[in-house]
Amino acid sequence: xxxxxxxxxxxxxxxxxxxFGYPGVAICPFFNSMLAVDIDRVLVRTEQNAAHxxxxxxxxxxxxxxxxxxxxxxxxxxxxxxxxxxxxxxxIVCITGQVDSKQLGSDVFQEADIxxxxxxxxxxxxxxxxxxxxxxxFREAFHIASTGRKGPVLIDVPIDIQNAxxxxxxxxxxxxLRTYKPTVKGHxxxxxxxxxxxxxxxxxxxxxxxxxxxxxxxxxLRDFAHRCNIPVVSTLMGIxxxxxxxxxxxxxxxxxxxSYANRAMNESDLIIMIGARVADRAISQPDLTMxxxxxxxxxxxxxxxxxxxxxxxxxxxxxxxxxxxxxxxEIRCDIDDWIERLNEYKRNEPERKPPREEYVDxxxxxxxxxxxxxxxxxxxxxxxxxxxxxxxxxKVKNGRFLTSGGxxxxxxxIPAAIGARAAARDxxxxxxxxxxxxxxxxxxxxxxxxxxxxxxxxIFHNGYLGLVREYQYKTYKGHxxxxxxxGSPDFGKLASAYDIPFFKLENMSNADEVxxxxxxxxxxxxxxxxxxxxxxxK
Amino acid sequence: MKRLYSVLVENRSGVLSxxxxxxxxxxxxxDSLAVGETDDPKVSCITIVSSGEQGxxxxxxxxxxxxxxxxxxxxxxxxxxxxxxLILVKVKYNKSTRREIMEICEILGASIVDMSKNLLTIQLCxxxxxxxxxxxxxxxxxxVEVARTGTLALQKCSLSD
Numbered sequence: 001x002x003x004x005x006x007x008x009x010x011x012x013x014x015x016x017x018x019x020f021g022y023p024g025v026a027i028c029p030f031f032n033s034m035l036a037v038d039i040d041r042v043l044v045r046t047e048q049n050a051a052h053x054x055x056x057x058x059x060x061x062x063x064x065x066x067x068x069x070x071x072x073x074x075x076x077x078x079x080x081x082x083x084x085x086x087x088x089x090x091x092i093v094c095i096t097g098q099v100d101s102k103q104l105g106s107d108v109f110q111e112a113d114i115x116x117x118x119x120x121x122x123x124x125x126x127x128x129x130x131x132x133x134x135x136x137x138f139r140e141a142f143h144i145a146s147t148g149r150k151g152p153v154l155i156d157v158p159i160d161i162q163n164a165x166x167x168x169x170x171x172x173x174x175x176x177l178r179t180y181k182p183t184v185k186g187h188x189x190x191x192x193x194x195x196x197x198x199x200x201x202x203x204x205x206x207x208x209x210x211x212x213x214x215x216x217x218x219x220x221l222r223d224f225a226h227r228c229n230i231p232v233v234s235t236l237m238g239i240x241x242x243x244x245x246x247x248x249x250x251x252x253x254x255x256x257x258x259s260y261a262n263r264a265m266n267e268s269d270l271i272i273m274i275g276a277r278v279a280d281r282a283i284s285q286p287d288l289t290m291x292x293x294x295x296x297x298x299x300x301x302x303x304x305x306x307x308x309x310x311x312x313x314x315x316x317x318x319x320x321x322x323x324x325x326x327x328x329x330e331i332r333c334d335i336d337d338w339i340e341r342l343n344e345y346k347r348n349e350p351e352r353k354p355p356r357e358e359y360v361d362x363x364x365x366x367x368x369x370x371x372x373x374x375x376x377x378x379x380x381x382x383x384x385x386x387x388x389x390x391x392x393x394x395k396v397k398n399g400r401f402l403t404s405g406g407x408x409x410x411x412x413x414i415p416a417a418i419g420a421r422a423a424a425r426d427x428x429x430x431x432x433x434x435x436x437x438x439x440x441x442x443x444x445x446x447x448x449x450x451x452x453x454x455x456x457x458x459i460f461h462n463g464y465l466g467l468v469r470e471y472q473y474k475t476y477k478g479h480x481x482x483x484x485x486x487g488s489p490d491f492g493k494l495a496s497a498y499d500i501p502f503f504k505l506e507n508m509s510n511a512d513e514v515x516x517x518x519x520x521x522x523x524x525x526x527x528x529x530x531x532x533x534x535x536x537x538k
Numbered sequence: 539m540k541r542l543y544s545v546l547v548e549n550r551s552g553v554l555s556x557x558x559x560x561x562x563x564x565x566x567x568x569d570s571l572a573v574g575e576t577d578d579p580k581v582s583c584i585t586i587v588s589s590g591e592q593g594x595x596x597x598x599x600x601x602x603x604x605x606x607x608x609x610x611x612x613x614x615x616x617x618x619x620x621x622x623x624l625i626l627v628k629v630k631y632n633k634s635t636r637r638e639i640m641e642i643c644e645i646l647g648a649s650i651v652d653m654s655k656n657l658l659t660i661q662l663c664x665x666x667x668x669x670x671x672x673x674x675x676x677x678x679x680x681x682v683e684v685a686r687t688g689t690l691a692l693q694k695c696s697l698s699d
Contacts, residue, residue, distance in 0.1 A: 115552070116552075116555070119555075119556060119559050120559065120560075120563045123606075124606045127552075144606065177606065178609065179548070179605075179606055179607065179608055179609050180606050301604070302600055302603070303597065303600035303601050303603070303604050306593065306596060306597075306600075307597060307600075310593075
């Protein structure tokens, strides 16, 4: 048995069903060994998207996503995808080929110090120096990626190690890492403090982040909110923790969020941050004063507590476990006037100014689309105006809302949707992107067709890098610099070149029928939606 | 505010760069850094002196704790520690300055460990303040070169230990 065979065997032991990758000489022994195992191999069209596909796969399957690249440029192309997964704490394992270990450090062809390059974007990385270490390293890598605060782990394997014979393959049952023991159970004293704070609160609010979804605790959070009668707002990454039409849900916070969500935070006397790292986009809003507010911060990562905001009651542990532990406390807030106040704010939320009539109104379009989507649909938003409209107007039922929140990586939606498809063959999956972000990953239409991983793609076509144009409009008095997207292809011709059914929506007059038809045909399909070039987020 | 971190890490290649990289990426200061093996050859000790606001100093400890190669962190204020630096200073001397240099060495408890016709090498192992003082005193005479370790520190023994 060679090192490469052992690597493939490790993936089987970890019950990996699919890998996303791109070969090159330095990873060829491994791809050759993959022929002997029953794991789907998806050939992407550029390595960055292999990491995004692994990301989408991980978020929908709940398992670790796996991507593979060769040494040098293959490995460096992965970096943006790794950083994207790191910023959103998505568990992926990246396997890279490396030049012969005896030549390491001598700048031979396609040598790149990838473990050094990704150091600040990975939870951990390995450079395999001894073939006998392969089973242990793979076991540890999957364990580290998927426990505690999840995240990417990289394994760099020199080609001579892949080709070396391993004396004995034993896959370790247990992981022994003396330095890595993430806290799972919340401290009972802290839990009691939280319960006490809730019982005293007059205007409590839960702010749910992506950590709730990562711990698979959305169901528990909904139960908790309803049992205690506490309203909930979410961060961008927390969208979908609560169904949008839940009477206790009050939208997304932050400078691109709902003003009633921000008011709920500002006027509350008890904020329960749960699985949220309170990053700048979520809290940099006018008049957020917390002088009279008790802040509870529940997170699996102790370093997040107190990093961006000071907290009065920190509670470290796995969110699902903590929420389950809190079930035994009977507590119900009698705060109907507070909830009524929030509902009033919600009713008074100013309407978005509609764009010119000859164009599609993205807000109404997204509302209409999400009404028509299945209960458990997966909606993947890209980055830019399309993302802001999506998080503002998409109504999540019991499905998922995926986007690149922390890194804001353009081109995320199509590969992430394809990865999601590999995890959920029967779910409705829609990727919504702009004409800019679409062109960052449109090469993956081929991957989608080749591997039978169809998704629905919607392009918001406004001929601009819209969010940057909007910024330049506001900040530089409309002096636009390098945001004009003329030169884009004819998306209809492009769709037909890939043999994908194409739809075009010019304005709202026939939106209803076009969306129906788009959703009813058998996957995949591409819809171009004409957006007012001058439309703005709010 | 200054704070000392005594960080026990796995003695593997690349660990020092991970720890140092963490400081630079998160804009934490490194005032001094010293590394060496401990009594267990699988474990190294990195002693870091850092300075910053209270919140930053707490973040340093938390972020270090997240590193999987970090085994244990002990952190303490300067006054709670016994800290030492080793310094070697090469100075140029002549008949008129030799006496003065020797007096400085005597007062500060430094020793002369090497000499030639025109050069002297002085060694001092003492607290960071006193090694700094030695440099200051010799500066007016003619320092040729200086080599000094980072601060090494252990927490002071308390009476109850």
